[in-house]
Amino acid sequence: MDSRVHAFLSVDKSSALDAARRWDARRADADALPPLAGLPVAIKDIICSQGLPTTCGSRILEGWRSPYDATVITRLREAGAIVIGKTNLDEFAMGSSTENSAFGPTRNPWDLARVPGGSSGGSAAAVSADMVPLALGTDTGGSVRLPAAFTGIVGLKPTYSRVSRYGLVAFASSLDQIGPLARTVADAALLLQVIAGRDPRDSTSADLPVPDYSASLPDGVKGMKIGIPREAIGAGLQREVNDAVLAAARVLEQAGASLIEVSLPTIEYAVPTYYILAPSEASANLARYDGVKYGLRVRTPDIHAMYARTRGEGFGTEVKRRIMLGTYALSAGFYEGFFLKAQQVRTLVRKDFTVAFGSVDLVLMPVAPTVAFKLGEKAHDPLQMYLTDIYTIPVNLAGLPGISVPCGSADGLPIGLQLIGKPFDEATVLRAAHTYEQSTEWHKARPQLT
Numbered sequence: 001m002d003s004r005v006h007a008f009l010s011v012d013k014s015s016a017l018d019a020a021r022r023w024d025a026r027r028a029d030a031d032a033l034p035p036l037a038g039l040p041v042a043i044k045d046i047i048c049s050q051g052l053p054t055t056c057g058s059r060i061l062e063g064w065r066s067p068y069d070a071t072v073i074t075r076l077r078e079a080g081a082i083v084i085g086k087t088n089l090d091e092f093a094m095g096s097s098t099e100n101s102a103f104g105p106t107r108n109p110w111d112l113a114r115v116p117g118g119s120s121g122g123s124a125a126a127v128s129a130d131m132v133p134l135a136l137g138t139d140t141g142g143s144v145r146l147p148a149a150f151t152g153i154v155g156l157k158p159t160y161s162r163v164s165r166y167g168l169v170a171f172a173s174s175l176d177q178i179g180p181l182a183r184t185v186a187d188a189a190l191l192l193q194v195i196a197g198r199d200p201r202d203s204t205s206a207d208l209p210v211p212d213y214s215a216s217l218p219d220g221v222k223g224m225k226i227g228i229p230r231e232a233i234g235a236g237l238q239r240e241v242n243d244a245v246l247a248a249a250r251v252l253e254q255a256g257a258s259l260i261e262v263s264l265p266t267i268e269y270a271v272p273t274y275y276i277l278a279p280s281e282a283s284a285n286l287a288r289y290d291g292v293k294y295g296l297r298v299r300t301p302d303i304h305a306m307y308a309r310t311r312g313e314g315f316g317t318e319v320k321r322r323i324m325l326g327t328y329a330l331s332a333g334f335y336e337g338f339f340l341k342a343q344q345v346r347t348l349v350r351k352d353f354t355v356a357f358g359s360v361d362l363v364l365m366p367v368a369p370t371v372a373f374k375l376g377e378k379a380h381d382p383l384q385m386y387l388t389d390i391y392t393i394p395v396n397l398a399g400l401p402g403i404s405v406p407c408g409s410a411d412g413l414p415i416g417l418q419l420i421g422k423p424f425d426e427a428t429v430l431r432a433a434h435t436y437e438q439s440t441e442w443h444k445a446r447p448q449l450t
């Protein structure tokens with residue numbers, strides 16, 4: 001199937017089969033099995049794993065192999081999961097369509113002429129096409145939730161610092177989070193349970209207890225207050241998406257939640273703010289790819305020429321655009337006007353959510369303004385591509401948990417509902433998403449790939 005979808009960049013067939021045989025042999029003693037025993041999990045190729053290449057979708061890391069496992073990979077292996085392969089992504093996770101991969105785009109299993117969303121498009125497509133039950137992605141500005149919405153599956157961005165990033169290749173360090181992609185909310189809860197929690201190897205990981213996410217799923221939404229931001233509904237939104245999201249809110253109301261209008265007045269500044277902050281952080285994080293320690297080296301007698309040609313040939317167009325934007329925004333004379341200003345606006349966006357969460361338990365809005373677009377449709381218009389993330393980026397700026405769950409369809413393509421929670425309240429997000437999912441049939445729809 002993957003010859004048509006191109007979700008995977010590498011597959012570890014022999015170790016996966018070996019591991020599968022080992023778990024099969026232990027199956028007789030079912031009580032002693034760890035929670036993910038024998039389940040194949042696909043990993044976005046920006047998370048370091050021993051034994052398989054980690055390319056970040058970039059020529060600059062082509063063929064590079066990590067000498068160690070990321071903490072999430074260690075935890076998956078301990079839980080019995082089988083790391084079956086590494087999935088395609090926009091180069092260094094910069095993009096919303098997976099078209100920015102140096103190794104060719106991934107296609108949406110619902111319509112092969114359309115994008116799966118990005119940047120975790122390979123992970124989402126692999127789950128959507130039933131190649132794997134579970135996958136990991138990363139979400140800096142929407143890269144788990146958007147592809148989940150575009151491919152009709154569940155994708156969760158945990159609270160900033162909920163999941164260890166040891167072994168995650170950094171894009172924008174104040175925003176990056178690893179999150180689960182799955183067919184159902186219960187599966188996403190199971191996967192989050194395995195990867196969440198303090199890691200002494202990542203000083204930014206939160207030292208807070210991890211609740212039992214699966215246990216509270218059946219508790220329902222009675223008495224829950226759900227806020228709908230007036231800025232997120234109506235204009236600028238594909239009609240069917242607007243209708244599906246409002247219909248989903250009514251399903252939750254029928255299940256016992258109350259709907260309350262809230263306001264997030266600064267979210268209109270979230271995209272421009274993000275496109276100062278994320279490229280600034282990226283320009284610093286990507287300075288390490290200079291041909292000396294990792295991956296590609298273009299050999300020239302002069303060392304400065306070696307740096308320049310390695311970076312010139314190793315990075316793609318979008319990555320270069322971000323490095324230039326970020327370097328500019330951080331440079332003397334522009335720092336106050338761009339980077340510092342963006343940090344201040346970020347605080348305002350965060351405050352909007354804090355105010356809203358003073359009166360509600362969850363915020364509900366779309367994941368994306370449209371359903372999946374066609375390959376090539378936005379590839380040459382960066383601004384249009386950036387605007388795809390208008391509903392997901394504010395959540396990263398505020399560091400909050402957010403989920404995408406299937407809630408409708410337009411032209412045969414899935415629509416995602418986004419539920420956003422208070423910091424570290426993934427349990428409430430998952431519980432509401434599960435209640436919604438179990439009251440509807442959307443999660444049962446499958447793409448017709450044969």
Ligand code: GLN
Pocket residue numbers: 093094095096118119138139140141142143144171278389
């Ligand atoms: N589409 C956004 C970007 O290009 C978000 C990417 C992400 O979440 N990794 O930066």
